[in-house]
Amino acid sequence: MKARIIVSLKTGVLDPQGKAIEAALRSLGIEGVDGVRQGKVFDIELSAVDSGAAEATLRAACEKLLANTVVENYAIEIL
Template identity: 60%
Template sequence: MKARVHIMLKDGVLDPQGEAVRRALGTLGFAGVDGVRQGKVIELDLTATDAAAAEEEVRRMCEALLANTVIEKYSVEII
């Protein structure tokens, strides 16, 4: 079983990397982009066989290590 974790900065938290990408896109002629938020995706290979238990374990991983919950939000997808 696999899990995919999407991590993004919370709304209201400045995203300097996203802003740099937005400016670069404008420089390259892509004028229709008003904003960019950059995040990360983490895929985990799990030995768990129960999807609900796996999701709970991955959420604990996020709270402990994978996401900085002060400034980041995350979602977990079991695939």
């Protein structure tokens, strides 16, 4: 079973990396970009066969390792 986890900064948390990308795009002549926020994506291959067990595993992985839940949100998507 495959799944995708997207970890992104919570609203209101400053994202200097995103700001730097926004400035770089402008200096490359790419107009029309009003904001960029960068996050991480994890494509995960699971041995679980039922999606309930898979989601429990992924939730544990996010809470313990993949996301810093103080400043980041995570979204789990079973593919």
